[in-house]
Amino acid sequence: MTPNWIAVDWGTTRLRAWAMRDAQPLGARSSDRGMSALTPTEFEPALLDLIADWLPATGRMRVVACGMVGARGGWAEASYRAIPCPPIDPRRATSIPTRDPRLDVRILPGLSQAEPPDVMRGEETQIAGFLAGHPDFEGALCLPGTHSKWVRLSRGRVERFRSFMTGEIFALLAGQSVLRLTIGTARPDPTAVVQAGAQALADPHAAQSGLFALRAAALLRGLAPEQAAGRLSGLLIGAELAAARDFWQDAPTVIVGAPDLARLYETLLLAAGARTCQKDASALVLAGLAAARLDLPEDT
Amino acid sequence: MTPNWIAVDWGTTRLRAWAMRDAQPLGARSSDRGMSALTPTEFEPALLDLIADWLPATGRMRVVACGMVGARGGWAEASYRAIPCPPIDPRRATSIPTRDPRLDVRILPGLSQAEPPDVMRGEETQIAGFLAGHPDFEGALCLPGTHSKWVRLSRGRVERFRSFMTGEIFALLAGQSVLRLTIGTARPDPTAVVQAGAQALADPHAAQSGLFALRAAALLRGLAPEQAAGRLSGLLIGAELAAARDFWQDAPTVIVGAPDLARLYETLLLAAGARTCQKDASALVLAGLAAARLDLPEDT
The missing domain is CATH 3.30.420.300 (2-keto-3-deoxy-galactonokinase, substrate binding domain)
Known part of the structure; x- marks a missing residue:
């Protein structure tokens, strides 16, 4: 052909x-x-x-x-x-x-x-x-990534959307801020992502108060790089989910993204009571x- | 001598x-x-x-x-x-x-x-x-900067403190994220700092939702670099002040820092009802x- x-x-x-x-x-x-x-x-x-x-x-x-x-x-x-x-x-x-x-x-x-x-x-x-x-889908799409997008769909139309710089901020903080000394290129531990994400969803200030604490925890008690990376990722994702609550709170929500990342969003949203599932974006x-x-x- | x-x-x-x-x-x-x-x-x-x-x-x-x-x-x-x-x-x-x-x-x-x-x-x-x-000072010190510190003092002792990566995050976002295309090396407009800071103090999610919006506002309606820099700075400072509320809410607060930056913190804190003044750090x-x-x- x-x-x-x-x-x-x-x-x-x-x-x-x-x-x-x-x-x-x-x-x-x-x-x-x-x-x-x-x-x-x-x-x-x-x-x-x-x-x-x-x-x-x-x-x-x-x-x-x-x-x-x-x-x-x-x-x-x-x-x-x-x-x-x-x-x-x-x-x-x-x-x-x-x-x-x-x-x-x-x-x-x-x-x-x-x-x-x-x-x-x-x-x-x-x-x-x-x-x-x-x-016929009515509800929210979440497209996580460098610049995450949240979208409300109704009758085949995009009604509103909101962008978050979550992925880009993670990369800058992990790779170039003082946290690079603690995280470097370590891969986020998924359990730490979910724990810190739940914390940031519950406390809107956790993503401000909890960042330098990762460096301090590494200095004072040897927090492992994968744990620090996971907590950083979780704090940022949780803050995104908290700020996007008006998208997912009252509507079915489909997460469209790379499977590993989408699974973390799905886990946190399910724990927060959202009706959600994930779909491979590729x-x-x-x-x-x-x-x-x-x-x-x-x-x- | x-x-x-x-x-x-x-x-x-x-x-x-x-x-x-x-x-x-x-x-x-x-x-x-x-x-x-x-x-x-x-x-x-x-x-x-x-x-x-x-x-x-x-x-x-x-x-x-x-x-x-x-x-x-x-x-x-x-x-x-x-x-x-x-x-x-x-x-x-x-x-x-x-x-x-x-x-x-x-x-x-x-x-x-x-x-x-x-x-x-x-x-x-x-x-x-x-x-x-x-x-004999009893109250809070705020030392704004690359890594802002909030400190509670009582009877000549440091009782507790908390660090925020506000200045470092501003520099990374303004100079290296997608916002560099909008901000570059522009100096923050002080009025924009205060307006965005008050917004972030009132809405704990503004610092998440409002970042990519600066890039979009530049593309869609020509937001000026100094305004975008000011709004970015204000969103980050306001989020810090909201997360540090337990330091300044019920105690006299002295801001110790470079005069221009300390004045912005003072303006926002006074508007939020804090008893505060600034002191040159040098x-x-x-x-x-x-x-x-x-x-x-x-x-x-």
Whole structure:
């Protein structure tokens, strides 16, 4: 089988591409040429380096892309769509001029929220992929990660959302603050994550008061690096869950993320009384891109 | 006049020394050879580079030092003293062997608290300097900075204390997280600090929910860098004040710090109903070192 379109998830640090035959992936490739490593003129060569042999000898190949590739400073800016709205509107995809005549590249825009101000790029496509499989879902999605996103969905639309810098703050504190002397590259102990997360959910000030205490506990009583990493992660995740309570308190909540991280969120939310389950995120971007592709207008 | 002792404040990033005649400074010098830039054998040369011409041709000169110079990995470890206790006990100063026979170096130890675990090194000397001028003070001290310290004092003793990583987290988020694209090296607007600080004092989740919103507000409506820096600083300071409420709520509170930063803390605390005033920190270390020097035991 030969591909009839190409799906692309182009984030800040990674470029991932799939050769597609309708809804079926025929092959997958990735590189580290994410948006932050490229100037605008370098996007087309970076894409061709990855997918050139998937292109036909003649004719055009449609490429549907999402993520930071559409940010200001990316390949071309795909203006945000303002919520409330469905996560994707293929008619609002931005068509990118290319030098190679075989490429027909469309970038899906992200979403914006006026008040409180918030934006997403890429997650809207995961949300669309989730809704493609659960069109009647009413409730909350949680997408944990570098910048966690909480989203309320109703009647197929994103009603509101909120971003948290949880993953990025963990990486900065563990790797670059005074806590690096205690944590370094240690992996968080899952039991410590859950204990500290429950503490931060119960006490909104724990994530402020409990950070330097990790360094002190290492100095005074030899707190192990994995325990310190776990407590740091738990304090930050618990503070996120406490601040996002209005998303999960009264609605079914699906956690969409890497399995290990999603399991920690699920454990803490279940203990807090939420109705929640987790779903592996890896297939959702592709499902969202495939759903968008079906409704793309022809090139003008 | 010739000096009869030398006062040294040796922190993580700075070395400061004063030539002293009893309680009077005759000269002051500093260098960037802080504890984190030195291996143990490099401390004595770094000190001599700064103060050699203050030393007598014959006889010994007493040097009284405080700060991270006494940490594990510093010149020599000066073991913590466990609170509750007076901030300084000169009998517990650590005498350091030196190659230069003219040096008689004593390092003052820091303080530790078992539960919740916490430590300080250097601030105990500022506290002693404050108590030297206010021996009957009953209440709270706040020492804002990279690692802010809150301290409760009673009958000349440190009863309890708590550290917050407020300044370090501000520097990491403003300079290295995604917020660097919005803030960079902009100076915080003081009005924005106070507004965001009051918001974080009233809403314990504001410091989680409000961070990524600064990036979004810059993208969507051109939030200025100084405003974003001010809001970031205010959210973090307000969260610290909320978490330290049990220190300032029911007791007179003195803020000891750099004047610009101390004024922001004072403004927020006064608005929250605290009885508070600020005091310039710069003279307090010296006053604490001078008080300690009077009670040092002779060398054995």
